[in-house]
Amino acid sequence: MTKPLGIYIHVPFCKQKCVYCDFYSLPRREEDIDAYVSTLRSQLAEADFSGYEADTVYFGGGTPSFLGPRRLTALLEAVSTACPIAPGAEITFEANPDSAGGPSALSALRRAGFNRISLGMQSAGDDELKALGRIHTMAQVRAAVEAARKAGFDNLSLDLIYGLPGQDLPRWRRNLAAALELGPEHLSCYGLKAEPGTPLYARRETLPGDEIQADMYLETVDLLEARGYRQYEISNFARPGRESRHNLKYWTLGEYIGFGPGAHSDFWGVRYAWARDLEAFLRGDRLLSEIRRMTPREREAEWLMLSLRLARGLDPAEWETRFRRPFAPFLPFLRRCEAAGYAVREGDRWRLTPRGFLVSNPIIGALLDQLQEE
Numbered sequence: 171m172t173k174p175l176g177i178y179i180h181v182p183f184c185k186q187k188c189v190y191c192d193f194y195s196l197p198r199r200e201e202d203i204d205a206y207v208s209t210l211r212s213q214l215a216e217a218d219f220s221g222y223e224a225d226t227v228y229f230g231g232g233t234p235s236f237l238g239p240r241r242l243t244a245l246l247e248a249v250s251t252a253c254p255i256a257p258g259a260e261i262t263f264e265a266n267p268d269s270a271g272g273p274s275a276l277s278a279l280r281r282a283g284f285n286r287i288s289l290g291m292q293s294a295g296d297d298e299l300k301a302l303g304r305i306h307t308m309a310q311v312r313a314a315v316e317a318a319r320k321a322g323f324d325n326l327s328l329d330l331i332y333g334l335p336g337q338d339l340p341r342w343r344r345n346l347a348a349a350l351e352l353g354p355e356h357l358s359c360y361g362l363k364a365e366p367g368t369p370l371y372a373r374r375e376t377l378p379g380d381e382i383q384a385d386m387y388l389e390t391v392d393l394l395e396a397r398g399y400r401q402y403e404i405s406n407f408a409r410p411g412r413e414s415r416h417n418l419k420y421w422t423l424g425e426y427i428g429f430g431p432g433a434h435s436d437f438w439g440v441r442y443a444w445a446r447d448l449e450a451f452l453r454g455d456r457l458l459s460e461i462r463r464m465t466p467r468e469r470e471a472e473w474l475m476l477s478l479r480l481a482r483g484l485d486p487a488e489w490e491t492r493f494r495r496p497f498a499p500f501l502p503f504l505r506r507c508e509a510a511g512y513a514v515r516e517g518d519r520w521r522l523t524p525r526g527f528l529v530s531n532p533i534i535g536a537l538l539d540q541l542q543e544e
Contacts, residue, residue, distance in 0.1 A: 173222050174222075174223060174224075174424070175219070175222040175426065175427065176224070176225070176424060176426035176427070177226070177227045177228070177426070178227075178427070178428040178429070178433055178434075179210065179227070179228070179229045179230070179234075179245060179249070179429050179433075180230060181231040181233065181234040181236070181430070182231060182448060183196060183203055183232050183233060183236050183237070184197060184236065185197065185236060185266075185269070186303060186305050195232040195233070202448075203237060204241075205452050206430075206448070206451075207244060209452055209454070214248045214249060215248065217252055217253075217427070219254075222253060224253050224259060225258075226260045226261075226262075226426075228261075228417075229242065229263040233266050233269060234265065235265035238271070238275070239276075239282070242282070242284070243279065246261065246282055246283055247282075255283075260286055260325075261284050261286065262284070262287070264287075264289075264290065265314065266290050266305075266306055267291065267307075267313070267314040268306040270314040271317065273320040276317050276318055276321035277321040280321050285323070285325060287323050288327040288329065289314055289315065289326065289329065290306075290329045291311045291349060292304055292331050293331065293334065295308070295341070295345065298337070298341075298345075301334065301335055308348070315354075325355050325356070325412060326352075326354045326356070327355065327414070328349050328358070330345060330349055330360070331360050331361075332345070332386045332387070332390070333361045333382070333383040333386060334362055335370075336376060336378075337378055338382070339389065342386045342389075343393075346359075346390060355408065355412040356408045356409070356412050356413070356414065357394060357399060357407045358405055358407075359394075359406075359407065360405050361387065384528050387527075388525070390407075391407075391524045394407045401481050402481050402482070403417070403421060404479050404527050404530065421477075425438075428444070431448050431450075432444060439463060439464060440461065440464070441462045442460060442461040443459045443460045444457065444458060445457035445459045446459065467541075470495070473489070473493070475534050475538070478521075478522055478533065478537075479530070482519070482521060483519055484500075484504075484519065484521070485518070487518065500537060507522075507526065507533060511525055512525060512526035513533075
């Protein structure tokens with residue numbers, strides 16, 4: 171009997187680095203990209219997938235659409251040759267509106283087996299996009315969505331960022347409304363963070379304050395729920411049945427394996443990440459930046475943290491079955507969270523409210539402290 175597996179392919183190439191981005195991505199020439207695709211195919215061929223079947227495949231980056239349909243198709247063929255892909259598997263690629271391609275290119279990807287697109291819209295305002303270092307326009311977002319629909323894609327996700335420099339609540343409402351007009355099946359809405367080492371960090375004082383960002387977040391939850399998008403994770407909303415099955419693997423301790431510099435894996439009980447070093451990867455050096463065989467206590471902490479990211483929350487029965495430990499010691503703290511309006515109990519299950527999501531870090535920290543005391 172085969173076990174389900176998520177496969178992640180990292181594409182570390184972009185036309186231009188955005189001012190807020192701290193992911194591993196680089197501008198590169200065509201010959202670099204061709205060499206990368208060839209090396210990735212070799213790495214996939216060397217991997218041992220015995221006993222597994224991929225039920226999700228995710229091409230992230232960077233900008234996977236920057237590779238074009240020929241290279242993306244070749245990589246997906248390499249995945250399917252190396253590892254069986256389950257019927258009905260979710261196969262996603264990330265795209266920027268400027269490089270998503272027209273109906274012909276997207277039709278080629280649909281025929282190759284891709285069935286989900288995650289499109290980096292980010293904002294509906296060209297001025298805001300320019301301030302972020304994005305090189306597309308809102309007109310290109312609309313054109314990319316129209317092309318995807320013509321190509322037969324019926325599972326489309328849009329990424330949006332709120333809390334942009336100088337942004338107020340009415341401006342965010344307009345961005346959200348513009349995204350909803352495009353009729354996506356899924357929306358990811360992230361609060362902008364100024365990460366150290368990025369150009370944005372030097373002007374982090376221009377970002378809206380925490381209270382304004384909190385108002386943006388709460389309004390997002392209410393508006394999307396009213397429009398039929400269920401919140402299933404802190405930053406993710408979907409129409410029924412359109413949740414990201416691949417990302418849910420990360421949040422439910424499913425197994426996944428990543429390929430390419432900077433990619434992470436949780437496979438055979440080991441967490442590891444490839445070094446963020448393209449040159450070493452192209453030389454054939456398989457350098458790891460981290461590797462850890464997870465202890466039972468670390469898995470318990472992960473389960474608590476990741477379960478509270480999800481709208482379905484904590485299931486005491488699952489905890490006790492998985493870890494053979496009583497859930498009761500956590501109940502006094504969860505009841506205090508309930509009294510404060512940060513958590514709700516539905517049957518035996520506990521989940522955070524939208525206001526609880528806003529303070530999820532200290533809540534998770536308190537539960538982890540409780541875990542250490544046991």
